[in-house]
Amino acid sequence: MLLVTRGIAGALALTLAAGTASAQVGLTSSPATVGLTATKASTLSVLPLINTATLASITDSSSANVFSPVTLTTAWNLKAGSSVDLVGWFATPTQALANGSDFIPSSQVEGRVGATAYAPFSNGATGGVGVANGSLVLFSQAVGAGTFKSSRSDQLDVRLNLAPSTSTIAGDYTGTLNLEAVVQ
Amino acid sequence: MPTHPRFGAVLLGLVGTLVTVPAEAQAGRLAQAQVLSLVLAAPSVLGVTITSGASQSIASLTDNAVNGFPSPVTILTNWNLNPGQTARVNLVAYFTTPSQALVGGATQIPSSRVLGRVTTGLPVTFTAISQGPVGGIGTAGGSLQLFSQAISGTNKVATRTDNLDLQLDLVGFPTLDPENYTGTLTLQAVTQ
Numbered sequence: 001m002l003l004v005t006r007g008i009a010g011a012l013a014l015t016l017a018a019g020t021a022s023a024q025v026g027l028t029s030s031p032a033t034v035g036l037t038a039t040k041a042s043t044l045s046v047l048p049l050i051n052t053a054t055l056a057s058i059t060d061s062s063s064a065n066v067f068s069p070v071t072l073t074t075a076w077n078l079k080a081g082s083s084v085d086l087v088g089w090f091a092t093p094t095q096a097l098a099n100g101s102d103f104i105p106s107s108q109v110e111g112r113v114g115a116t117a118y119a120p121f122s123n124g125a126t127g128g129v130g131v132a133n134g135s136l137v138l139f140s141q142a143v144g145a146g147t148f149k150s151s152r153s154d155q156l157d158v159r160l161n162l163a164p165s166t167s168t169i170a171g172d173y174t175g176t177l178n179l180e181a182v183v184q
Numbered sequence: 185m186p187t188h189p190r191f192g193a194v195l196l197g198l199v200g201t202l203v204t205v206p207a208e209a210q211a212g213r214l215a216q217a218q219v220l221s222l223v224l225a226a227p228s229v230l231g232v233t234i235t236s237g238a239s240q241s242i243a244s245l246t247d248n249a250v251n252g253f254p255s256p257v258t259i260l261t262n263w264n265l266n267p268g269q270t271a272r273v274n275l276v277a278y279f280t281t282p283s284q285a286l287v288g289g290a291t292q293i294p295s296s297r298v299l300g301r302v303t304t305g306l307p308v309t310f311t312a313i314s315q316g317p318v319g320g321i322g323t324a325g326g327s328l329q330l331f332s333q334a335i336s337g338t339n340k341v342a343t344r345t346d347n348l349d350l351q352l353d354l355v356g357f358p359t360l361d362p363e364n365y366t367g368t369l370t371l372q373a374v375t376q
């Protein structure tokens with residue numbers, strides 16, 4: 001009997017101790033967690049300093065028809081790719097500039113950046129950018145580890161090459177040259 | 185080992201009233217009744233449950249800007265406490281490694297760039313998760329106390345729901361590389 005009583009007493013004492021410890025300062029919940037994900041996408045931009053280039057007076061049968069230069073900045077922040085290409089293109093190559101129903105085709109519009117030679121906007125698309133017979137790659141900048149995040153500033157020169165014997169009708173010729181960069 | 189009468193005294197010292205322990209039987213003699221008390225304490229309860237928003241994402245980060253996570257984290261905190269032993273329930277949010285709250289590639293975004301707000305709690309405006317621990321919960325420089333709820337007899341058993349709004353402040357931060365930046369924010373309640 002004494003042994004049985006001791007057993008009961010032991011159980012009671014244990015219960016008491018557990019009750020005392022369960023409610024007190026410093027009680028903590030189990031941790032709950034919030035998963036955070038934020039994605040930074042690759043970026044690529046072309047920003048002309050001005051968006052209008054002018055040529056005050058056209059000289060027929062000459063290549064000395066240079067528009068006012070355009071400074072443009074190309075910036076990129078990439079994760080992959082081997083080059084950044086800047087493409088200039090006219091949407092309708094046969095009508096790069098229009099004066100009513102008189103047109104100057106893109107093959108007679110030439111461009112260059114830096115001190116490179118002028119070349120006509122008469123190539124095909126690059127990396128899906130541009131149109132057939134109306135495009136020109138203005139630069140192709142190699143990129144890789146260490147240069148995936150960078151920018152460059154260029155002066156774009158555009159001219160009409162009406163040599164050797166193209167005559168134009170008096171009037172204002174207007175057109176839109178698209179500038180677009182692409183990663184390859 | 186104690187004899188029976190001494191053993192009864194020990195029991196009385198431990199507890200209070202109520203249960204009779206049978207005396208050791210002897211023929212023709214009744215033992216004196218011994219009285220024991222049973223004290224059964226219900227275990228205290230303190231829990232934190234995220235009912236929605238446990239996975240937060242920003243689809244497209246903007247450099248040099250404050251980027252908000254689109255939806256709040258809804259937090260249910262429940263407790264069953266003894267107000268005589270617990271004055272407050274605190275909810276703390278923290279990053280285990282404050283200097284690396286979010287990591288993408290080799291880039292680490294510190295917890296000081298992660299802001300939290302609980303309009304029903306303490307940081308009613310967006311505040312950096314860069315404080316110290318509360319009641320031993322959290323990390324130095326990587327914590328934010330979201331609420332501190334006083335406990336009394338009227339709310340010793342209760343729940344509360346709060347919305348935690350989060351932002352990523354990239355103003356003045358170096359331009360991020362294109363990556364997925366991931367991290368884990370821990371929420372934990374503690375009594376004081």
